[in-house]
Amino acid sequence: MKTFDRRGLMKGGLAAAALMGGAGRAFGETSSLSDLGTSLVSSPEATIYLAGEIVTMDPVRPSANAVAVVNGRILAVGSLDDMRLIFGDQPHRIDDRFGDKVVVPGFIAQHDHPVLAALTMSSEILSIEDWVLPSGTVRAVKDKRDFIERLTRAANARSDPNEPLVSWGYHPAFYGPLTREDLDAVSSERPILVWARSCHEMILNGAALAAGGVTQAVVDGFDDTSRKQSNFDEGRFWEQGLFAVLPHIAPLAATPERLRAGLELSRDYMHAKGITFGNEPGGILSKPVQDGVNAVFSSPDMPFRWSFIVDAKSLVAAHDDDAEVIARSEALASWYGGMTSLAPRQAKLFSDGAIYSQLMQVREPYLDDHHGEWMMDKALFERAFRIYWDAGYQLHVHVNGDAGLDRVLDTLEANLRRNPRYDHRTVIVHFAVSAFEQVERIRNLGAIVSGNPYYVTALADQYAEVGLGPARADAMVRLGDLSRAGVRWSLHSDMPMAPADPLFLMWCAVNRVTASGRVAAPDQRISAEEALRGVTIEAAYSLKMESEIGSLVPGKRANMTILDRNPLAVAPMEIRDIAVWGTVMEGRVIPGSKGKRDASAVPAGPGGTAPAFDRAALRHALNVVHAHR
Known part of the structure; x- marks a missing residue:
């Protein structure tokens, strides 16, 4: 008897899909696929995509x-x-447009x-590196003088003296401290807000402080930690101090128009890079702001789906009752629809x-x-961890330093000993500075890692x-040690x-090449195959979606990224130069930025089409929105 296994491969070498009766169905020698012709004729039309090579990330059939x-x-x-063996008379068509391309599982933006x-x-991008965007290339800042000169030109180019100028990308560890006095010298009338490269820090000039109604008395009214992480005289606010001041100055930094334009730019940028699924860790706890995001990201012409993770920090801080925290977390599912969803x-x-602000x-x-600094006081962190742990949630924890990692691992171990859980997949997010022995502890506690390898290159x-x-x-980001220890990890x-x-x-x-061209910690380099897993199947695993996306096997969503070369076959230094032709998202072919998206063919998913949003409500909500990193 010839049988079919659950991967869709006929034992003995002939391929066949696990269909017509489900995975694992076996046919006797007297049965053949042609005998099923009557039922196949009524089956929906299938599309067979041919490619020069398909890298499946499936160990049973890698290519x-x-x-x-x-x-x-x-x-x-x-x-x-x-x-041809499989389909027989079932309606199907052959699409050979990828005949000279390499197909890999759809890239996943894990975080x-x-x-x-x-x-x-x-915003006015003035950063430590070049940014190549659909709107053009913005060159890196050379030094503080270059930054001030470029910021001054940007201020002078605006005709309305009251229009706020928002800049992003300044890095004190590269260019030296930046203060309110520096920005007042650029303009004492126009509100200027410099969002540091970390997004965890902002420097304001006097006009911006005045426009936001931020005074020393306001800062003195912050909670103890937020007050310590603020400096009114320097116009500088960081970590929890930035959270505290944002309700006052958010309307200066963000408008509905800027948000929508930026979301559209980000959408096009990410699609051009081959992304077919993405995730926002720490969804926005403002319904009007989320509606503004949904107006773009839930739209039926989106080239990828996007999920949102609950912002546990804000919910726990806002509610004293543990059950209320979980109830409100689960109620957030109603905020999404179309191409967005709650993880x-x-x-x-x-x-x-x-890490960027050290x-x-x-x-x-x-x-x-x-x-x-701590982004959550210890008591709040431990309470939040316990609430969601006991409710069976997977926890994604932002952590950058080895002492910060000690706190996370200590809390994880305490909860495991108190309330053991299997396959909890607690995610150590970012993983910048760590100690060698912490890798073994991560493994022993059953945690996984989502690392940002760009820290090495940039910093x-x-x-x-x-x-x-x-x-x-x-x-930093010791992926080699993780691999040798058997810890599962992904990239973001x-x-x-x-x-x-x-x-x-x-x-x-793969290369760990720094800005100067040297290799940092060569023993922490990993293979191209491991790196590809990090943006496909391991990224899916970190989101508990490995049964849906991340590899090309029967039954999963048909998400594919189309490349001009195989990243597993080129020289390591050439990986970043591989061109992305476009994507296939749940069976819909979407060419790159020059191609036209076919909105009518996009599966709407749960909730139907994108909801409308109230611009006035969004403008108000931007007045109180929190930072979410």
């Missing part, structure tokens, strides 16, 4: 040349001859921030401060003896001299903390 799709799902993977990306990418039973927490909590002192050279020193700076960009470009992230992780 193929054809993939069959019906109703947005993969029906079979194999060769064209395999497909990106659409609102932050929208507002930063639509089921997942929540986001924060440990220490940002405010992570580290075991050994910084070179200049400054100190890190290792400068941080070797400023703040961390060579050893800690070079060992944290856009706008790094470009939302999976091939570039792969390049960073």
